[in-house]
Amino acid sequence: MSFLDVLSRISDEDIAKTLDVVTDDEILSTLSKAVLDIDDALILLSPQALPYLEDMAQLAHERTVQQFGYTIQLFTPMYISNYCDNGCVYCGYSHYSGIAREKLSLKDIELEAKAIAETGLDQVLVLTGESKSCSPPSYIKALPMKNP
Ligand code: SF4
Structure with a gap:
């Protein structure tokens, strides 16, 4: 559900x-x-x-x-798609915000990840807007992710 x-x-x-x-x-x-x-x-x-x-x-x-526990983890967010079907009023990625939309290819994502890794950060929070047509679960599943 x-x-x-x-x-x-x-x-x-x-x-x-x-x-x-x-x-x-x-x-x-x-x-x-x-x-x-x-x-x-x-x-x-x-x-x-x-x-x-x-x-x-x-x-x-x-x-x-x-x-x-009492831990602090540092990570960097990486938006791989900013298409979104929702209209949360506080969010710049809202369907109604009129911004340019982008969806990264696997190659683009790899380049972004390498650029992030070069900063020394090794934990990434992968994010998308919520769009069944542009960033369905199959798009996210295709990412070669490694759990910590
Ligand atoms: S990206 Fe997330 S917070 Fe922003 S409009 Fe879409 S669902 Fe709402």
């Missing part, structure tokens, strides 16, 4: 209704869960959850340390 499928299940009306009736008990119960789903996220985004922001921050910190 895609993110869009999950999101499509929820109407704006459902969200407004859910946000209106959230109780302290529901917030506390959600904060005690090991795994949160999209309904839990709504509960924690409700105005009633505002007094629990510090609890959420503590919990987020705890989970981050559990997952990653």
Whole structure:
């Protein structure tokens, strides 16, 4: 199931209704869960959850340390395609931004990776915009990647 499928299940009306009736008990119960789903996220985004922001921050910190420990990893982002079908308002790659679009070939990606490696950085975060037609999973799968 895609993110869009999950999101499509929820109407704006459902969200407004859910946000209106959230109780302290529901917030506390959600904060005690090991795994949160999209309904839990709504509960924690409700105005009633505002007094629990510090609890959420503590919990987020705890989970981050559990997952990653106290480490800092440096990496450089490498966008290999800036085509995107979405319209996130904060993003310059939004479908509606009117920018020039580019999709790197495997050869271009190799040249970029070599240029990055020459700087001493050896971890790369490969990114694309979200476009089923221009950067489908098969495009990303074709990359010769090495896990750390
Ligand atoms: S690149 Fe990512 S953040 Fe930007 S518009 Fe597309 S989906 Fe949204």
